[in-house]
Amino acid sequence: MDAKPLRWLAATVTTGVLVAVGATTLAADASNERQKARSVIFVNGDGMGPAHREAARLALEGLDGQLVMDSLPVSGQLTTSPDDPANPITDSAAGATAWTIGQRTYNGSIGYDVNKRPVPTLGYRAKQAGKATGLVTTAQVTDASPAAWFANVPDRGQQDEIARQYIDVSKPDVILGGGEDWWLPAGNPGAYPDKPAEDPTEGSRSTKGDLIAIARQAGYRYVSTAAQLQAAPDGRLLGLFANQEMFQQREEGQGDVYSPVVSLATMTSKALATLKKDRDGFFLLIEEEGVDEFSHDNNAARMLQSMGELEKAVAVAKAYVNAHPDTLLVITGDHECGGLTVEDTGTTDESGDAISKEDGPFAIPGSPLKFNLDWTTSGHTGVDVPVTAAGPYATLFTGKHPNTHVHEVLSKILTK
Template sequence: MDAKPLRWLAATVTTGVLVAVGATTIAADASNERQRARSVIFVNGDGMGPAHREAARLALKGLGGQLVMDTLRVSGQLTTSPDDPTNPITDSAAGATAWTIGQRTYNGSIGYDVNKKPVPTLGFQAKRAGKATGLVTTAQVTDASPAAWFSNVPDRGQQDEIARQYLDISKPDVILGGGEDWWLPAGTPGAYPDKPAEDPTEGSRSTKGDLIAKARQSGYRYVSTPAQLQAAPNGKLLGLFSNQEMFQQREEGKGDVYSPVVSLATMTSKALSTLSKDRDGFFLMIEEEAIDEFSHNNNGTRMLQSMGELDKAVAVAKAYVAEHPDTLLVVTGDHECGGLTVEDTGTGDESGDAISREDGPFSIPGSPLKFNLDWTTPSHTGVDVPVTAAGPYAGQFTGKHPNTYVHEVLSKILTK
């Protein structure tokens, strides 16, 4: 027998040993993860599909660059289909509820199964398990995605009831974002006046009374400005920084504004510094809503801006995980919005075909090249969304999974 087959045989035997050792290592790692997993940071880029991430990478980091969210060591895919009697494409409510109760459900559902029965959500269960909990969003804090973690209503539009449940039932320790209108009765404006010039339809509308006053009575510190947020001590915290969303979603050049009073990264940093004081660990949900809203308006400029702000918040979370290896960080989207494609600028403009809408060109830093965005719908689509993760149990997100799988993984940390 010559040397070459012997080398092949040696490699085969060695590989076999490594596989056996690897299996043992995987089992040991799973055991170690159970021992060291304490907290979860879950990040939702609402409406963020694969093309959103690639477009943001090109526009913000250049041809050879990476978004922070794409540097996490594990990647996979999640499906997004709901269990809706009339629509195979999910909305944010059903998409987020699949994460929080582990079941597909109908569009509009917040913590309700397909039989319209409430199911305990992961945010509620984490609190019951003794962990601190919180949510940070550029949407209304009572909007579909955050609400699905901490409330149960059959219709996502019941935002004042969702706020009431936060205070009376699920009791998240930190609540930061927009939507002051849903916390105050009609005719009782708060820090943000009714009928602002940028959107006269906005105004206080709670049917559950003055929920800000109730929050204060329940021990929350209420803040509405950056200075107040910075000065807020540790403890229960409610911060509302706009009437509704913390931006104005419009088509480009038609009143579109993305200039939150407080950045998503700043709110994330404050939430982490507060929640991390709990010795039992915490759960924090972070959301950038503007990706979805500007995608509905096929506004590439603002979508890319909001993607950049999301990535800054991910950077804050990643830095925290680097210092606290007992924390799982997951970044994904509840669905894709806009049917987005990244195209060469030489591609023909299909804007006049009533199907596609060309957007751009957008510059790539460090390169003379540019790219276009092609929107195919102002609505959600059913494509899979990317998921990236780091920390204990991150490896379980490798591969393709239904969105309900999020519940399976996170519950191992949050409900024990």
């Protein structure tokens, strides 16, 4: 669909008339939707394409089952192309920044346009509009996808600067995930020791000082264990539960571990319990990073485990939306990773190298059948990603749109 029909659709929706697109008729009374809209929960399965969702459905729910993330009433597709002079395939930074500033940009950008100028992000603008904001992720809390909602840096690698901006500029009310290393100066390990046996490269590395101490001075409660998280009172909350990501990404049997100190679902529940207290509503980003990282290593078993944990968090989010119909829930991925295909077990491995390979077989619950997963790359691809949605303005995700369309829809709720 080209840009002109999209502009026509957006203009028509704001008038509150019925819009026919092919065989689909969208009832889009914008004034009514605006009255119902208060909060947004946005879920990113990092690296999650259509085959990841289908593989998870087969492995977790069986031949006739359905994932929670696929049970939402509205579905569509998003393109993921960046505006990068060197690469037609996006990274997470450019993909997430397209959501948060409404413009395609170069790989590595966090809240910067193609001319390397900072643009106010949706997370920052939601806070300026009076809403509570938060993020939960199994990556570093300062990694590309969460950072794109709440920071502006020209290079995604500036994670300690991203952390500083969280505290000094965008001020999310809830920050939960990994990445303690970026909050403490070198030689000052926190709750998680430097150079752990599972990854000796990990260690504190902030060049911005002790950002945990600065966060405490700014009114954040800092927690680093599941018990501390559970006991934390309402109010600003910073929780860091790993040196870097909340898992160890490796090929199968090469030290790969997915066993977070706190589950994504638990972090999601705590964040929602805190953010929902705001009368003006809230924005919450939920991200499962393991889908992408284990796909980079063509580790299908851990990828499926990560998808299972994402499903649990989605179930928490969906239950909240069912009880709070003034909340928009959106589930998608920033890009596809691995060039994944779901195959039957009778096919041969066509790839033939040590990275891009066939995985499996994997059992299908309730069936004697099994399936294989075939990886075609250890990198990202340009495959369109599925999007499912429920709540106010969800119908606007029907059809195929550029990833910048996320910004168009969410802005209706998060900005004034």
